[in-house]
Amino acid sequence: MKAMLIMIDMHSKEPIYRQIVEQVRRAVADGRLAPGSELPSLRQLAHDLGVHLNTIALAYRELDRQGIVRLRQGSRATVLAVEPPRSPANPQALDDLREQLVRARTAALLAGLTPHEIWRVITSVFPQLDTESHEG
Amino acid sequence: MPYLISVSFILLAFIAIMEWLLPTLQRPDNLFSVTVAPDTKRHPEGRAMIARWRISVVATTIICALLMVLAIYFTGQAALLILTLMPVAIALSQTVIYTLFHHQALAFSLPSSGEERTAPLVPRRYAEYLAPWWEAVPLAIIGASTAAIAWLYPGLPAVYPIHWDLNGQANGFATKSIASAFLPIWIQLAIWLLLTGIGVLLVQARMASTSVRQVGRRTMIRVLFILKALILTQLGVVAVVTTKSAIQGTQPSGAVLGMTLGFVIVVFAVVLVAFVRAGQSGWRSDPSAARGDGMPDSAWIGGIIYFNPADSAWLVERRGGYGYTFNFARPQSWLALIGILLIPVVTILLGIKRH
Numbered sequence: 380m381k382a383m384l385i386m387i388d389m390h391s392k393e394p395i396y397r398q399i400v401e402q403v404r405r406a407v408a409d410g411r412l413a414p415g416s417e418l419p420s421l422r423q424l425a426h427d428l429g430v431h432l433n434t435i436a437l438a439y440r441e442l443d444r445q446g447i448v449r450l451r452q453g454s455r456a457t458v459l460a461v462e463p464p465r466s467p468a469n470p471q472a473l474d475d476l477r478e479q480l481v482r483a484r485t486a487a488l489l490a491g492l493t494p495h496e497i498w499r500v501i502t503s504v505f506p507q508l509d510t511e512s513h514e515g
Numbered sequence: 516m517p518y519l520i521s522v523s524f525i526l527l528a529f530i531a532i533m534e535w536l537l538p539t540l541q542r543p544d545n546l547f548s549v550t551v552a553p554d555t556k557r558h559p560e561g562r563a564m565i566a567r568w569r570i571s572v573v574a575t576t577i578i579c580a581l582l583m584v585l586a587i588y589f590t591g592q593a594a595l596l597i598l599t600l601m602p603v604a605i606a607l608s609q610t611v612i613y614t615l616f617h618h619q620a621l622a623f624s625l626p627s628s629g630e631e632r633t634a635p636l637v638p639r640r641y642a643e644y645l646a647p648w649w650e651a652v653p654l655a656i657i658g659a660s661t662a663a664i665a666w667l668y669p670g671l672p673a674v675y676p677i678h679w680d681l682n683g684q685a686n687g688f689a690t691k692s693i694a695s696a697f698l699p700i701w702i703q704l705a706i707w708l709l710l711t712g713i714g715v716l717l718v719q720a721r722m723a724s725t726s727v728r729q730v731g732r733r734t735m736i737r738v739l740f741i742l743k744a745l746i747l748t749q750l751g752v753v754a755v756v757t758t759k760s761a762i763q764g765t766q767p768s769g770a771v772l773g774m775t776l777g778f779v780i781v782v783f784a785v786v787l788v789a790f791v792r793a794g795q796s797g798w799r800s801d802p803s804a805a806r807g808d809g810m811p812d813s814a815w816i817g818g819i820i821y822f823n824p825a826d827s828a829w830l831v832e833r834r835g836g837y838g839y840t841f842n843f844a845r846p847q848s849w850l851a852l853i854g855i856l857l858i859p860v861v862t863i864l865l866g867i868k869r870h
Contacts, residue, residue, distance in 0.1 A: 386633045406636060419638045426721050426828035427634030429809055455638055 383411055387428060395430055399438035400445075407447055407458055414460040418448060518772045522779050523583055523598050529783040530605055531576040533790070537836065538565040541795045542723060544807060547613065547620040548818030548834040555623050564619065571612045579605050610819060613835055617818030624812055632809035639729070641715045644736040650711070653740075653747050657703045660751030667758045668696050675761035685766075699754030703747050709858075710743040720830040720839050723796035723808040730797025735838070738789045742782060749778045790837050808832060 383406065387398045406412040418424070421439065425432045443450040450456050462469075487497050502509035538546070543553040546561065547568075555561045579601060586597035671691045677698075678687030689695040714736050722731050753771055760767045793800055796808070810831065814823035819835045822843045829845035832838075841848030 383636045384633050385636045386631060389630045389632065403636070412636065417638050419634075419636065423639060423719055424634055424636075426719060426830075428632050429721065429823070429826040429828055431827050 385424075385428075387430075395428075396434050396438040396441065399424075399435065400441050403438070403442055404445070404447055407461060410461075412458045414458050416458050417455040418458070420455055518776055519595075519598055520583065520587060521776055523601055524580070525776075525779055525783065526602060527576060527579055527583070527605060529787065530609070531572060532787060533837070534572045534609055535569055536791065538568060540790060540799070540837070542798045542808075545795065545834060546623055547616040548812070548815045549617060549620040549624050550807065550812055551620070551623040551625060561623070564616065568612075568616055571616075572609075575605070575608050575612065579608075610817075613819065614817035617815075617835070620818075621812070631807070633807075635729070639718050639732075641718050641736075644718065644729075644733050645714070645740055649740065653707050653744050656744060656747045656751055657700065657707060660703060660747075660754055661697070661700050663751070663755045664696060664700065664758055667755070667762060670762040671696060671758065672761065672764075677757065677761070679766065696758065699750055703750050706746055706750070707743065710739060710746075714739050716830060717839065720832065721808075721828040722832040723798075728797070728801050728803070730793055730801040731795065731832070732797070734789050734793040734797055738786060741785050745778060745782060745785075749775070795837065796832060808834070810834070 385399065385402045385406075387395055387402075389395070391398065393401075403412065403418070412418075418439070419427070421432055421435045425435045428435075439448065439450055439456050442448045442456070446459060448456045448458050484497075487500075492500075538556065543556060544550055546555055546564070551561075556565065582597065582604075583601060586594045586601075589597065673691050674688055675691065676685030676687065677689045677695070678685070680686050689698075717732065717735055717739070720732075722729070752774065756771050757767050791799075808831075810821070810823065810826070814821055814826070815834050816822055820843060821831055821834070821840055824844040826842055826844070829842050829847040829851070830839055831842055833840045841852060843849070
């Protein structure tokens with residue numbers, strides 16, 4: 380069984396509910412949380428993390444709004460299917476990715492990282508790219 | 516009386532062994548309820564502290580044992596009083612000593628305990644820890660006891676003894692009715708409900724949750740199940756034996772007391788073996804459970820009482836020992852505590868009404 384754990388930092392500037400949203404999103408994107416799998420109940424997660432029930436409710440509602448999970452009255456939150464790879468790609472998603480990469484490039488160049496270091500980081504974040512470069 | 520003294524000595528030995536082992540069974544990052552670096556217990560200072568703790572445990576145990584030996588020379592009420600107060604005295608003295616060690620251990624405290632918290636992102640269900648069909652075992656024990664008493668029922672006299680003093684003299688009687696003859700069955704059912712309910716609650720309790728395997732919780736729920744089966748068997752056998760002797764007009768044999776003694780030994784052995792194998796949070800069989808429980812040290816009053824208004828959990832794993840405790844900053848905890856305290860009070864009140 381994969382260690383499907385969530386970790387939050389109580390002293391981070393980022394609100395706790397945002398940390399939870401981000402970690403669930405990551406787990407779904409990585410495939411650690413498969414479509415159809417259930418998230419813990421609000422109470423279980425609130426008790427395990429020692430935070431208020433409303434914080435978890437807020438995180439779950441945000442995940443529902445983003446289309447990551449589905450909330451239904453009386454049952455646990457379930458993970459929805461991830462969009463399958465498609466061609467042509469969703470133009471909005473491509474624009475979002477480009478914008479974020481431009482920001483990341485600016486930060487990397489200002490920090491004085493070398494192209495080799497940047498490529499190492501990129502392939503560690505996107506292992507798929509590394510495989511393709513070897514294949515190509 | 517010899518049985519009562521034997522049980523008291525077994526209890527004392529059990530507590531002494533558990534307290535002696537306590538520092539090594541607690542998670543490596545937990546030194547007397549203080550969050551410390553995981554190698555602290557191996558450092559000379561940590562080792563010296565554990566050695567001093569063990570000397571204190573031995574000293575308290577010897578004092579209590581000597582007091583109990585004294586109790587043997589007293590007779591009647593005085594001896595009974597000493598033996599009744601002894602567990603309270605042992606618990607109280609160990610608590611005071613633990614709190615003193617907790618305050619000393621604060622010197623090793625890590626500054627940032629309780630700030631990084633982890634939780635499994637998978638739902639937990641009682642059935643994952645204990646398959647529902649296992650409940651057939653306690654229910655079968657209750658069923659067998661019911662069948663045995665139903666078979667004996669026609670032979671019961673109109674008035675029969677149901678309670679005996681330590682010398683074997685009957686001091687409580689009942690008139691024959693379905694309610695009185697089957698009282699042990701109602702008690703069995705109530706205990707089954709209570710212990711199963713506690714098991715279900717433990718699934719939601721907070722433990723050091725860096726482990727997805729949740730070995731500590733699994734151990735707790737299974738130990739609770741074994742104890743449930745043992746208690747129900749013990750109750751069933753006692754009910755059948757006393758009903759039989761009521762029919763024959765004889766005193767229940769000493770075998771009942773002997774069995775009770777054996778029962779106490781088995782119960783303690785099960786608990787001891789389970790905790791030595793699992794350790795607090797199950798860290799001995801699952802090292803990934805060996806990190807932090809996400810609770811700030813400052814919320815553990817004296818290292819024993821948990822009071823944290825910022826924590827939504829009301830049932831949490833104990834820092835200062837084995838098992839679970841309440842978060843006393845939550846109203847649910849007080850309700851549960853009152854509920855638990857009501858059980859003996861109601862039992863006593865019912866007893867008074869019967870007399």
